[in-house]
Amino acid sequence: MAPRLRDMLLAGVMxxxxxxxxxxxxxxxxxxxxVLTDMSGPFASxxxxxxxxxxxxxxxxxxxxxxxxxxxxxAADHQNKPDVGSAIVRRWIDQENVNTVVDLPNSGVAxxxxxxxxxxxxxxxxxxxxTSDMTGKFCKKTTVQWAHDTWALGNGMGKAVTKAGGKKWxxxxxxxxxxxxxxxxxxxxxxxxxxxxxxxxxxxxGTTDFSSYILxxxxxxxxxxxxxxxxxxxxxAIKQMGEFGVIQKGMQLxxxxxxxxDVQAIGLDQAKGLIVTESFYWDLNxxxxxxSRRFSARMNGKMPTVNHAxxxxxxxxxxxxxxxxxxxxxxxxxxxxxxxxFDDPTYGKVTVRPDGRAVHEMFVFKVKDPSQSKSKDxxxxxxxxxxxxxxxxxxxxxxxxxxx
Numbered sequence: 001m002a003p004r005l006r007d008m009l010l011a012g013v014m015x016x017x018x019x020x021x022x023x024x025x026x027x028x029x030x031x032x033x034x035v036l037t038d039m040s041g042p043f044a045s046x047x048x049x050x051x052x053x054x055x056x057x058x059x060x061x062x063x064x065x066x067x068x069x070x071x072x073x074x075a076a077d078h079q080n081k082p083d084v085g086s087a088i089v090r091r092w093i094d095q096e097n098v099n100t101v102v103d104l105p106n107s108g109v110a111x112x113x114x115x116x117x118x119x120x121x122x123x124x125x126x127x128x129x130x131t132s133d134m135t136g137k138f139c140k141k142t143t144v145q146w147a148h149d150t151w152a153l154g155n156g157m158g159k160a161v162t163k164a165g166g167k168k169w170x171x172x173x174x175x176x177x178x179x180x181x182x183x184x185x186x187x188x189x190x191x192x193x194x195x196x197x198x199x200x201x202x203x204x205x206g207t208t209d210f211s212s213y214i215l216x217x218x219x220x221x222x223x224x225x226x227x228x229x230x231x232x233x234x235x236x237a238i239k240q241m242g243e244f245g246v247i248q249k250g251m252q253l254x255x256x257x258x259x260x261x262d263v264q265a266i267g268l269d270q271a272k273g274l275i276v277t278e279s280f281y282w283d284l285n286x287x288x289x290x291x292s293r294r295f296s297a298r299m300n301g302k303m304p305t306v307n308h309a310x311x312x313x314x315x316x317x318x319x320x321x322x323x324x325x326x327x328x329x330x331x332x333x334x335x336x337x338x339x340x341x342f343d344d345p346t347y348g349k350v351t352v353r354p355d356g357r358a359v360h361e362m363f364v365f366k367v368k369d370p371s372q373s374k375s376k377d378x379x380x381x382x383x384x385x386x387x388x389x390x391x392x393x394x395x396x397x398x399x400x401x402x403x404x
Contacts, residue, residue, distance in 0.1 A: 025327045027097070032072045033059070033315055034098040036085055036113065037128070039077035042206065042231035043105040045261040047128050047307040051075075051103045053298050054308040058315035061344075069323055073315075074098065080205065082112040089113055093120055099328045100125055100318055103311050107131035107177035114143045123330040127314035128307040130230075130257060131181040132393060135357040139400035142330030144337060146317075146350075146358045147310035148279045150181035150257075151393040156277035156364050156386055157226075157254050158189025166224035166252045167195045170217040172210070172237065173228025175202035182228035182256050185393075198222050203229070210237045214244050223252060230257040235265045242270040259305040263367055263379050271379075274367040280309040280346055281363065281380055291345040303377045309346040314358070317342045317350065349388075355400040362391040 035055045037047045052075040059071040074096070078085035085106075092098035101117060104110035105128035114124045118140040125144055126134055132151040134143065162169075169190050173179035179202065187197050199220045201213050214237075217225045225246060227237055234255060247253060255262075258276045282292035282303045291312075295304045304312075317337060322328065325336035334356065342350040350360045365380035373379065395403055 026069065026322065027328070028070075029068055030070045030072060030097075031100075031319060031322055031328070032074065032096070032098045033318070034089070034092045034101045035073065035075040035103050035311065036078050036088060036101050036109075037075060037103045038080055038105050039075075041080050042233055043080070043128075043307075045265070046231055046259050046305045047103055047105040047311075050295075050299055050302065050304060050308040051128065051311040054295065054304065054312035055102060055315045057295065057298075058312045058319065062316055062319040065320070066323070071319060078104075078106065078109050080106045080109065082109050085109040086112050086116055089116060093117075093122065099123075099322070100330075102315050102318070103128040103307065105129070105307060107134070107181065110134065111138055111177060114138065114140050117330065118142045121330045122328075123318065123333050125314040125318050127310040131177050132185055132398070133177070133181055135353075135355045136393075136398040136400055139355050139398070139402055141402060142334055144314070144334060144352055144356045144358055146314040147306050148277070148362065149357070149392070150178070151185040152279070152362050152391050153256055153277045154182060154186030155189045155393075156362055156384075156391075157256055157275060158186045158195070159193050160275060160364050160384065161224055161252065161254050162190050162193035162195040166254070168198045168221060168223045169195060169226050169254075170198055170220045170222035170224070171200035171226045171228055172213045172217060173200065173202055173226075174233070175204055178230070178257070179228040183226075186226060186228070186254075186256055203233070205233065207233055208236055210240045211244075213237075214241055214246065218244070218246065218249070218251070224254050225251055226254045226256055228256050230259070231262065234258060235262050238266050238274075239270060247273070259307070260303065260377070260379055261305050264376060268368060268370040268373055268379065271367045272369045275383070276365050276367065276380070277362060278306055278365060279360065279362050280304075280306045281365065281382075282377065283380070284363070284382075287345040287348070313342070313344050313347045313350065316344055317358075351388075353395055355395050355398055355403055357392055357395070357398075359388045359392055361388050362386040
């Protein structure tokens with residue numbers, strides 16, 4: 001994709017339903033949602049165009065209850081660069097009257113946007129952001145984090161694998177906010193479960209050769225290699241671990257942040273047996289299956305990832321809360337969200353805590369053996385459902401300055 005195109009708005013979708021009274025505190029009775037995502041980089045399959053489509057679906061579903069409130073969805077590519085993302089968002093706010101930003105895969109970009117929007121009293125719906133610092137030390141009164149976070153991912157994985165016998169861990173993780181948070185939060189869970197961390201190594205985003213990192217892990221004496229990356233980097237790392245015979249030599253691989261698109265790219269032959277923690281899977285129940293088929297019909301047969309489902313869920317919740325608050329002001333909308341219980345076909349029941357953490361169930365899955373899979377999208381067996389009240393870091397432990 002040419003640089004000029006990566007920065008441009010992809011499209012706009014306008015939806016309206018006649019009838020109902022004017023929303024006096026929402027200018028022109030219009031809510032404009034900006035999907036800031038990765039259209040061309042390592043997270044494009046997890047998020048990208050699918051997140052834009054998911055936000056469109058949320059706007060369409062909201063139209064049934066919108067009265068005469070209109071919704072417009074726009075999107076742009078942040079290129080995984082905080083400065084590029086910030087420039088896009090400033091333009092959106094100053095010139096195009098965007099009222100909220102959703103998705104935000106890439107924790108470094110998301111933290112920058114959250115701070116920028118908080119200064120303008122505009123809500124950030126961090127539906128694709130993983131660092132737990134988003135609702136910890138960097139929490140904001142106008143920011144809500146929707147799907148997973150590194151504490152939830154690490155807690156589920158660290159407990160499950162350590163209790164199953166994986167006592168000594170070695171981390172291969174991103175050398176930026178996401179990888180640092182994944183390693184920190186998973187290490188805490190491992191130690192609480194009786195395990196130890198014997199070493200770690202960091203790598204930059206976009207690494208293609210993991211051989212030196214894998215050799216360090218193999219020589220560390222670890223039982224478990226914990227992979228603190230995702231997207232294309234995780235796919236490359238796991239494929240190369242297969243070439244090195246990591247699993248055949250008795251080591252266990254804990255993929256801390258893997259989504260269905262990554263598993264499909266790796267292939268079940270190499271991914272089989274992986275333990276993963278996710279907040280959504282298309283085949284969980286009748287509601288997720290029905291919504292996912294609607295999504296798939298618009299995405300050339302592709303089933304949704306966690307990012308896609310969470311962008312839908314967060315966008316729909318934002319629209320409902322903005323309508324209920326009769327406002328576009330971020331503090332009012334987030335305060336309204338904290339009073340509501342949301343329910344939609346992707347995440348079911350969701351509540352929002354005072355630190356901005358959206359609370360819902362999480363799930364631990366095992367990747368199927370190819371002989372067990374009935375289709376290309378049939379990749380997981382459910383091992384455990386983590387209740388909403390246990391799935392996320394206790395609010396008192398996060399260090400959020402909003403919590404007294």
